[in-house]
Amino acid sequence: MRIGLFVPCYIDAFFPEVGIATLQLLERLGHEVVYPTQQTCCGQPMANSGFQKECVATEELFVRNFTGFDYVVAPSGSCVEHVRMHLDAVEQTDDVKHLRATTYEIVEFLHDILKVETFPWAKFPHKVGLHNSCGTLRKLGHAAPSELHIPFFSKPLDLLSKVEGIEFVTPARPDECCGFGGTFSVYEEAVSAKMGYDKVTDHAQAGAEYIVSADSSCMMHQKGCASRLGLPIKFIHIVEILNGASA
The missing domain is CATH 3.40.50.1860 (Rossmann fold)
Known part of the structure; x- marks a missing residue:
């Protein structure tokens, strides 16, 4: 399947190793992963602070970047929650509805969609x-x-x-x-x-x-x-x- 990789702002700025690990793991599991280079914030910080109207341009850019993938996957629950449940400052077209329904946080994607049963390369003796x-x-x-x-x-x-x-x-x-x-x-x-x-x-x-x-x-x-x-x-x-x- 073709997956759009969404890397949230603070991971991009402070924890890039998490975004890299997400990309590597999905590719290890045999999937095509694309990182849209024009992606920015999903709009969550503004929406959480009550500025829904100010989210429009940010959400529109998110939709343009991530429309057309089988799934969009991110290593962040709060950002995925915003996209799935609160991406409503933009017009609810069929593309937007599909994007909201197919955006997943990495744990639920591995567990619920891919149903991964083994990580043979992983050892963590701690x-x-x-x-x-x-x-x-x-x-x-x-x-x-x-x-x-x-x-x-x-x-x-x-x-x-x-x-x-x-x-x-x-x-x-x-x-x-x-x-x-x-x-x-x-x-x-x-x-x-x-x-x-x-x-x-x-x-x-x-x-x-x-x-x-x-x-x-x-x-x-x-x-x-x-x-x-x-x-x-x-x-x-x-x-x-x-x-x-x-x-």
């Missing part, structure tokens, strides 16, 4: 704590939110369990928000920082060597919190592990 961002957990359905009291499932854990040597440790409050929340971390800085301190401390007490997540934004926030607390925890995106990163 203790790992999994962080599900609020959006991937409750909007994209990555896992069962504990507050709903439904049967347990976890797509990230399903994929990571196929990696040789990995050991999972679970924090006491696994579904608790880390405090990033996009612009929330700017206009509620003190609250955001305290939530982040609590989150990384919880993982450290569980014995995590690494915190792994499908959202680099949450990890960026937690990495800063862990650094300020002097906690020796490392951070890595799930796609890097599945692509074969060892440390």
